[in-house]
Amino acid sequence: MATGLGAPAAREQICIALGAIDAAHEVLRATSSDLVGTDFRVDMADRLETQDRINRGLMYRIFGELAAPSDGDGSIIAVRAALWKRLRITPREITRRCRLAARIRGRHSLTGTHIAPELPALAEAVETGVVGEDHIRAVCQAVDVLPASVAPAEVAQAEATLVEHAARVDAGVVAKLGQRIADHLNPDGLFSDEDRARRRGLTLGRQGPDGMSKLSGLLDPQARAYFEAVAAAVRPGHRQPDGAAGPDERSCAQRNHDALKLALATALSSGELGTHRGHPVTVVVSTTLAELNQAAHAVTDPTIPMPPWAHTGGGSRLPMRDLIAMAANAIHYLAVFDDHTARPLYLGRQKRIATTDQRLICYARDRGCTRPNCLVPGYHCEVHHSPDWTPNGRTDADKLHFACGPDHAAATEGRQQTTVTESGRLGWTDGSTPPQINHAHHPEELLRGDPDPPE
Ligand SMILES: [Zn+2]
Structure with missing residues (x-):
């Protein structure tokens, strides 16, 4: 348990301790272990693993405090953006760590009484470095699969038993023990509507190279x-x-x-699915004129190679042959763009809607969020208006670009500045660098090593 220091003293003490760990790591990295012998190496592996777990426990403590700071410091959106940038961990991982931290952290209620963590045995084992990441996952899965009809005392007993074993055996064994405990506590496999609702889910994996x-x-x-x-x-x-x-x-x-x-x-x-961000829910696909022409000829002439992919608003790739088959049904939005200027040549759809035209341009030009290295696809983006750029004979759509919710907020609140670059793409900066554009949705640019900022 942390001792009660004032903020400056606590910061100093933490910095000294972290500095000592850094210094010790340097010594370890510089010291050869070529001749220490296998027994010693096993001891060393044991200690490194334990230190890794203790480190992990401290990490969860910090994530718990970041997500719900007792000193009420900072907005969670800004904190998440800072973690993403500094730690280079995915938004999903940030969410996962915060959620787990919330389950293994005690809290203080508004009246000041201490509320025990949801998983107290696991909390202590994580803090003391007794269990690793895979143990944590096995214990959580075993507890989460128990139906609501299992009494809280029995759930707590199951948790304590599994954590006790996790201190002695690997996570694979803990997972199997968890299944046996679940079968024992719920022998008839009785699940309520609430259990089913909790367990329902579909996961769409990432698109493979074959589509x-x-x-x-x-x-x-x-x-x-x-x-x-x-x-x-x-x-x-x-x-x-x-x-x-x-x-x-x-x-x-x-x-x-x-x-x-x-x-x-x-x-x-x-047409019964309503609207999504201002236009009817449907498939949005964009391609260039040259590729569409080639594809149309390739359908009838086998000597012409079929160009590979068009891009969907969901951030996936669609074979051109499928695009042509789907376009025949006329229920989809198809945006065709000139290869070089990113200017729309054709916008096909059932109904003409001004805002839809503008979004279509964003789909084709940006494909997804325009903030550098953000991977959020077009379907989940808002349209960001870049007001401080004075257009010269350009259309309104040239001022509209995709940004995901958090990045749009960062731009609106001034934490990020945006400018339309000469290429028509949106450049982003926090003020410390020249504006950069997002190549993440344009792998061909990544590979070409296109200049950033663009010329
Ligand atoms: Zn974004």
Whole structure:
């Protein structure tokens, strides 16, 4: 437990201790372990692992304090931005650490009474460096899978037992013990609606180099009932893919896939999904005129190579052949751009909506958030207006650029400054460097090593 020092004394003491660790690391790195012998190396590995875990425990303490500072210091959005920039860890990892820290930290209520952490045994083991990251994950998973009908005292007992074992065995064993405890506490596998609601989820994996994506997760009974009904419509011999003739040779898994695709396409074309940021919910795809021309010819002439990919507003790649097939259904927004000027040549859609035109330009030019190294795709971006740039014969859309929610707020509140560069892209700076543009959605620029700031 930390001792009660004033802020300057606490800062000094922490800096001295961190400095001593840095100095000790230098000594360790400079000292050869070539001749110390295997027993000594195992001891050394043991101590390094423990120190790593203690470090991790301190890290969770700091993340807990950052997320809910008792000195009420700083906005969480600015803190997250600073952590992302300084630690170079992903936003998802920042969220994960804050969430876990909240579960293993005690708090003080408004009246000043101490509230014990949700997972007290795990909290102590993390703080003292007894358990590693994989143990923590195994204990949390085992506790989280218990249904709400298990009494709190039994959950606490399960947690304490698993942590006790985590101090002696690896995380794989802890995970298996967790499953056995869950089966014991919930022998009939009884789960309430609340348990099911908590456990439902679908994870769409990242798109592979071949364009395919892995989907995994748990459906609740209602979702399964819908899925089964749609899958029945895609039973053997029914609704085969375009151009497929003769007997249906699809596997069950392939028909399930086609059923999901049919359901999503039908939902989108129904127009019943409402609007998203001002335009009807639908697929947005952008490409260039040269590639679209080539693709249109390649469909009929096999000697012409099919250009590879168009880009969707979700940040994924869509084969040009699929784009042409989808465009025939006319339910999608298609933006075609000149190769060099990023100027729209054609905007196709069902209805003309001014704000949609502007967003389409953002999709094609920016593809996603414009702040350097931000990976948020276009579907999840707001439109940022760069007011301090005086246009010279340019359209309004030249002043509008994509920014994700937190970055848009950073620009609006003045923590970041934005300027439209000569290339029409938005440059960002916090004032310490020249404005930089985001190449993260344009891998061809990353590879070319395009100058930044752009000329
Ligand atoms: Zn962003």
